[in-house]
Amino acid sequence: MNERVVLSAEGLVKRWPNGRVALQGASLSIHQNEVLAIVGANGCGKSTLLSILAGLESIDAGTMRFDGVSVRLPRQHGRLSTSDEQALCAYRTRVGLVFQNESLFPHFSVGVNCAIGPRYGAHRGGCLGAREAADRARAALARVGMQDFFAHRVTELSGGQQQRVAIARALANEPEVLLLDEPTSALDPQRTREIGALVRDLASARAMTLVVVTHDLQLTRDIADRVALIHEGRVEFVGKTAAFFSGRDASVARFLDAEQTNESTSRHPSTGEEICRSKPL
Numbered sequence: 001m002n003e004r005v006v007l008s009a010e011g012l013v014k015r016w017p018n019g020r021v022a023l024q025g026a027s028l029s030i031h032q033n034e035v036l037a038i039v040g041a042n043g044c045g046k047s048t049l050l051s052i053l054a055g056l057e058s059i060d061a062g063t064m065r066f067d068g069v070s071v072r073l074p075r076q077h078g079r080l081s082t083s084d085e086q087a088l089c090a091y092r093t094r095v096g097l098v099f100q101n102e103s104l105f106p107h108f109s110v111g112v113n114c115a116i117g118p119r120y121g122a123h124r125g126g127c128l129g130a131r132e133a134a135d136r137a138r139a140a141l142a143r144v145g146m147q148d149f150f151a152h153r154v155t156e157l158s159g160g161q162q163q164r165v166a167i168a169r170a171l172a173n174e175p176e177v178l179l180l181d182e183p184t185s186a187l188d189p190q191r192t193r194e195i196g197a198l199v200r201d202l203a204s205a206r207a208m209t210l211v212v213v214t215h216d217l218q219l220t221r222d223i224a225d226r227v228a229l230i231h232e233g234r235v236e237f238v239g240k241t242a243a244f245f246s247g248r249d250a251s252v253a254r255f256l257d258a259e260q261t262n263e264s265t266s267r268h269p270s271t272g273e274e275i276c277r278s279k280p281l
């Protein structure tokens with residue numbers, strides 16, 4: 001594995017305007033071309049961290065570096081200088097984020113959704129011409145098996161297809177680092193398997209750095225080089241996947257225990273009886 005650090009965050013603190021502190025000193029280094037899985041309980045700050053890494057949120061404290069160069073993010077209630085604002089826009093073209101919840105433009109076609117970034121400047125090469133942007137969109141859609149849906153409306157697609165298009169939209173910008181926020185959540189088991197296979201393909205191509213937030217421990221085991229565990233806004237563990245699943249780290253062991261309990265017991269939707277779904281990790 002390439003040990004060169006491509007993106008690093010140090011001591012990130014994020015307090016939302018409603019007073020919720022989502023990150024309280026999170027630090028993380030991401031290596032070039034690795035697949036890093038980020039896990040943690042609901043509400044621990046995973047999505048907040050990805051939004052900040054993507055350059056889309058202000059912070060209250062902390063620093064970030066990309067390729068060793070400082071990335072200046074706005075502070076809450078603060079503004080960036082014009083040159084820092086421009087640098088941040090350039091930074092955003094290097095890091096793509098596929099959001100946890102639906103984020104496609106529903107009134108546009110699949111093709112327009114994927115071409116809009118390359119056409120209007122989210123692409124590293126700057127704004128491309130309409131034809132070239134459409135070509136990028138087609139190529140990205142082909143990578144996720146959605147090439148036949150170029151002219152379809154987003155609203156005509158299933159949840160799994162929309163998730164593929166969301167991934168294609170990020171790929172069309174050819175980011176160096178792709179952040180995927182729970183790519184398999186909110187899908188039925190069949191779609192979860194399909195998107196899981198797609199993420200595995202992207203991971204095995206090793207063409208970019210991939211950061212995947214997931215609750216799917218099997219996917220984590222299959223694709224991740226390293227795993228980071230977030231607990232209450234801090235990165236409590238980061239290490240090789242084998243070390244993570246060995247459970248030798250006390251906070252990882254607590255997390256795995258809690259996950260196993262969640263997975264192995266749940267309540268019957270109508271009777272409320274506890275049912276066992278024992279699913280070995």
Ligand SMILES: Nc1ncnc2c1ncn2[C@@H]1O[C@H](COP(=O)(O)OP(=O)(O)OP(=O)(O)O)[C@@H](O)[C@H]1O
Nearest residue numbers: 016017018020022041042043044045046047048049
């Ligand atoms: N836009 C927001 N405004 C206010 N509070 C927020 C906002 N987004 C997230 N939070 C809060 O910040 C904390 C971290 O949220 P975040 O979405 O990062 O968690 P998460 O780890 O991604 O959870 P999940 O696994 O449920 O997706 C939570 O307490 C959440 O309620």
Ligand SMILES: [Mg+2]
Nearest residue numbers: 046047048100
């Ligand atoms: Mg989240």
